[in-house]
Amino acid sequence: MTEAPRRAGFLATMRAVLWSFFGVRKRQGYIDDAGSLDPLAVVVAGVLAGAIFVVVLVLIVQWIVGAAGL
Amino acid sequence: MAAVTPEQLHGHHAPSGLMRWLTTTNHKDIGTMYMVFSFIMFLSGGVMALTIRAELFQPGLQVVQPEFFNQLTTMHGLVMVFGAIMPAFVGFANWMIPLMIGASDMAFARMNNWSFWLLPPAAILLIGSFFVPGGATAAGWTLYAPLSVQMGMGMDLAIFAIHIMGISSIMGAINIVVTVLNMRAPGMTMMKMPLFCWTWLITAYLLIAVMPVLAGAVTMVLTDRHFGTSFFNAAGGGDPVMYQHIFWFFGHPEVYIMILPAFGIVSQIIPTFARKPLFGYASMVYATASIAILSFAVWAHHMFATGMPAAGQLFFMYATMLIAVPTGVKVFNWVATMWRGALSFETPMLWAVGFIFVFTMGGFTGLICAIAPIDIQVQDTYYVVAHFHYVLVAGSLFALFAGAYYWLPKWTGHMPSEALGKLHFWCSMIFFNITFFPMHFLGLAGMPRRIPDYALQFADFNAMASVGAFGFGLSQLIFLVAVVKCIRGGERAAARSWESAEGLEWTVPSPAPHHTFEEAPVIR
Numbered sequence: 001m002t003e004a005p006r007r008a009g010f011l012a013t014m015r016a017v018l019w020s021f022f023g024v025r026k027r028q029g030y031i032d033d034a035g036s037l038d039p040l041a042v043v044v045a046g047v048l049a050g051a052i053f054v055v056v057l058v059l060i061v062q063w064i065v066g067a068a069g070l
Numbered sequence: 071m072a073a074v075t076p077e078q079l080h081g082h083h084a085p086s087g088l089m090r091w092l093t094t095t096n097h098k099d100i101g102t103m104y105m106v107f108s109f110i111m112f113l114s115g116g117v118m119a120l121t122i123r124a125e126l127f128q129p130g131l132q133v134v135q136p137e138f139f140n141q142l143t144t145m146h147g148l149v150m151v152f153g154a155i156m157p158a159f160v161g162f163a164n165w166m167i168p169l170m171i172g173a174s175d176m177a178f179a180r181m182n183n184w185s186f187w188l189l190p191p192a193a194i195l196l197i198g199s200f201f202v203p204g205g206a207t208a209a210g211w212t213l214y215a216p217l218s219v220q221m222g223m224g225m226d227l228a229i230f231a232i233h234i235m236g237i238s239s240i241m242g243a244i245n246i247v248v249t250v251l252n253m254r255a256p257g258m259t260m261m262k263m264p265l266f267c268w269t270w271l272i273t274a275y276l277l278i279a280v281m282p283v284l285a286g287a288v289t290m291v292l293t294d295r296h297f298g299t300s301f302f303n304a305a306g307g308g309d310p311v312m313y314q315h316i317f318w319f320f321g322h323p324e325v326y327i328m329i330l331p332a333f334g335i336v337s338q339i340i341p342t343f344a345r346k347p348l349f350g351y352a353s354m355v356y357a358t359a360s361i362a363i364l365s366f367a368v369w370a371h372h373m374f375a376t377g378m379p380a381a382g383q384l385f386f387m388y389a390t391m392l393i394a395v396p397t398g399v400k401v402f403n404w405v406a407t408m409w410r411g412a413l414s415f416e417t418p419m420l421w422a423v424g425f426i427f428v429f430t431m432g433g434f435t436g437l438i439c440a441i442a443p444i445d446i447q448v449q450d451t452y453y454v455v456a457h458f459h460y461v462l463v464a465g466s467l468f469a470l471f472a473g474a475y476y477w478l479p480k481w482t483g484h485m486p487s488e489a490l491g492k493l494h495f496w497c498s499m500i501f502f503n504i505t506f507f508p509m510h511f512l513g514l515a516g517m518p519r520r521i522p523d524y525a526l527q528f529a530d531f532n533a534m535a536s537v538g539a540f541g542f543g544l545s546q547l548i549f550l551v552a553v554v555k556c557i558r559g560g561e562r563a564a565a566r567s568w569e570s571a572e573g574l575e576w577t578v579p580s581p582a583p584h585h586t587f588e589e590a591p592v593i594r
Binding site for chain 2: 046049061
């Protein structure tokens with residue numbers, strides 16, 4: 001009982017945030033998240049993932065626009 | 071909804087009468103005031119809507135002049151968004167969040183009082199603007215420049231009203247964030263919180279992020295009008311399209327501010343009447359967060375017709391369509407919660423199921439509007455009017471009614487009348503669809519919005535919509551009767567007023583005493 005909860009690493013936090021973008025999470029994954037995620041890290045990862053989402057979308061759009069010769 | 075009588079205040083040396091309400095710092099009193107205020111504003115905005123529909127009953131001009139018609143469409147939007155829907159949800163948050171997380175009150179009780187009492191002056195400014203020279207603002211609820219730069223003094227009153235209501239919203243949001251993060255009872259971890267608290271926490275962050283953006287936009291309009299700036303005036307080097315970008319950077323998250331708490335309310339009600347825990351609680355939390363983040367990256371889908379490079383159109387089109395994924399997750403979770411549940415259809419459940427049905431239709435038309443080439447066709451037509459009323463009336467408002475019937479026993483100590491509640495539901499549901507479904511056809515046929523007259527071929531569907539609108543408007547009086555009846559008496563409500571209701575709010579007596587959880591409960 002005295003064991004301190006394990007802190008989630010960068011990759012685990014990013015994985016939880018990326019699942020959140022889809023909006024679905026496995027029960028075991030959620031239980032692990034609830035025990036180990038640092039809320040501040042989740043906010044940072046959320047903003048980072050948001051930026052990555054925008055950049056990826058921009059790249060896809062650039063590729064489509066380039067391919068269509070618009 | 072005065073759940074607490076002055077006798078119960080005995081021993082607290084609290085003022086009575088009007089001073090009780092003016093000086094109260096009690097979250098239940100303030101919640102009640104928010105809800106009464108929002109209902110008054112709902113009726114005011116409703117009267118404006120009915121005047122609009124009376125004018126549109128037939129082609130030609132019969133009831134109001136075009137200038138006044140434009141004021142009505144503008145003020146209907148402003149009053150409903152800022153006066154009715156948003157304060158109603160804040161009222162729910164005030165009443166229920168402390169009860170749900172086991173807190174004795176909101177974190178900043180005096181600021182809470184101020185948050186509410188800023189609203190009536192703002193409402194007086196807004197409604198009073200009808201009576202100033204030139205009348206109320208007629209720039210549309212979006213207050214687009216250059217129209218908003220050219221309006222009379224009614225526009226200035228609207229700008230000040232928006233400033234004041236924005237301050238109120240920001241303070242309310244800060245209060246909710248701090249309450250949820252700091253005042254949970256021992257053992258009430260974040261992931262044990264009722265979903266309503268989660269959706270409001272995320273909504274509060276959205277409010278804090280975007281209300282200053284709106285304040286900035288309308289302040290720039292104000293300085294353009296009176297202080298010689300040219301933010302939105304092309305003649306002075308400004309750009310009216312920039313106003314649209316700034317407004318919608320606020321405006322799209324605002325849509326989610328008005329729907330996320332509704333998701334929370336429905337997520338409380340469906341498990342109770344399906345007698346099953348909410349399916350995919352964690353998914354719901356994740357989906358809500360996801361919707362909130364994505365809501366900042368889609369604003370220009372409101373502006374496809376304004377002119378934008380193809381790359382910009384594609385970006386906002388794809389980003390908007392991706393929001394359907396987490397929203398779909400929510401709808402599937404509600405359906406899965408009901409799947410093989412022991413369902414019963416008391417009034418709150420009827421409203422919640424009705425919400426899922428009609429809100430999903432509004433969501434789908436949203437997807438259609440998200441497709442840039444289609445949007446350019448339907449922009450500024452009744453198709454868009456139909457879409458956002460399916461989301462805001464059938465979404466936000468129906469969820470508010472669901473929540474009101476669900477928690478009325480806790481607020482008043484009496485069960486609401488099932489007969490009246492069901493009559494209210496069926497009348498609203500039927501008349502809502504009679505009003506707004508034909509608008510899809512009108513929009514696809516090209517009828518523009520915000521115009522008091524129309525071509526003859528639109529006459530039949532408009533007549534139908536107007537009949538439906540009056541039916542819908544009058545149906546809301548049933549709600550008023552049901553609530554007044556519930557306050558005055560009726561079947562006594564037990565602490566756990568609904569058989570399978572779960573949560574801390576059902577552990578306190580009905581009506582909830584003036585002070586609850588003075589000693590924090592311990593959650594296992």
